[in-house]
Amino acid sequence: MPSSSEPLTLLRDEIDTPVGRLALLASEAGELHLVGWLDERRRATRALMPDAADPRYRVREGHNPGGASDALRAYFDGELAAIDALSVASVGTPFQREVWRALRQIRCGTTLSYGELARRIRHPNAVRAVGLANGQNPIGVVVPCHRVIGADGTLTGYGGGLERKRWLLAHERALRELELPFDETREP
Numbered sequence: 001m002p003s004s005s006e007p008l009t010l011l012r013d014e015i016d017t018p019v020g021r022l023a024l025l026a027s028e029a030g031e032l033h034l035v036g037w038l039d040e041r042r043r044a045t046r047a048l049m050p051d052a053a054d055p056r057y058r059v060r061e062g063h064n065p066g067g068a069s070d071a072l073r074a075y076f077d078g079e080l081a082a083i084d085a086l087s088v089a090s091v092g093t094p095f096q097r098e099v100w101r102a103l104r105q106i107r108c109g110t111t112l113s114y115g116e117l118a119r120r121i122r123h124p125n126a127v128r129a130v131g132l133a134n135g136q137n138p139i140g141v142v143v144p145c146h147r148v149i150g151a152d153g154t155l156t157g158y159g160g161g162l163e164r165k166r167w168l169l170a171h172e173r174a175l176r177e178l179e180l181p182f183d184e185t186r187e188p
Contacts, residue, residue, distance in 0.1 A: 007055055011062025013069045014038065017076045018171075019164045022141070025059065030066015033089045035139045037160045072141065080108045080172055083142050091138065095126075099133035106147045109173045113151045135159065147174065 010025040010033055025034040064070050066087065074082035088104075090097055102121050106112050112120075118130045135157060137145040146168045150156045158165035169175045 007058040010034075010057055010059045011065035012059050013062055013065060015069050015073055015076075017072075019167045020160075022072065024065070024068055024072070026062070026065035026068050027089070028062075028065070029087075030068060031087045031089045032066075032068055032139050032142060033091065035068075035072070035142050037140070037164070040159050068142075075141070076171075084108075086142050088139050088143060092133075092136070095123075095129065096133040096136060099130055100137055100139070100143050103134070103137065103143050103145055103147070106144055108144075111147050111149045111169065111174050114148055114156075115151050117148055131157075141168070147172075 009028055011028060012023065012025050014021055014023045016022075019037075021038040023034070023036055023038050024032060026032050068086055071082045071086055088100075092100065098121050099117070102117055105120075106117075114127050114131050114134070115124075117134070118124050118127045121130070123130070134145045134148050137143050137159075140146070140160060146158055146160075146165045148156075155162050155165055155169075166175065
């Protein structure tokens, strides 16, 4: 976190993906602070910077900050491990950070239930809290909250919409088949 006199400069970039336009914010050092779908930007931006005039941050346009845009493009082009080494900012409460670190440990091509995720972080009775932390993840795709599903195997909430979650899991081969093609004309 920057000192009160020096705002943290975040570089903003956007990329096109097969399931919509993705925005990202990263520090000049390449540490991701936000990865979110443009159609959910207001929710994601509020999670990162509750006040758009927050003096702790300065946002400017940037091209491929820290290689993050290229890594995300490679991921969507089928190089699924391309995003694994991306650096992410340590934002959120200690519990949220614990959940988000555990999300990064879910192997590509697999899914995990909220209950199992709670057990993995040694808070087996905190299933709802894990779900809330999962839903407040500001660094989608890279911190793969889409890999968490219901205990019965159903796809449950995703800030980018269930259709997009289904696509991501099929892309990662965690689902055997894609039920419906992603339709950008429909609201996710």
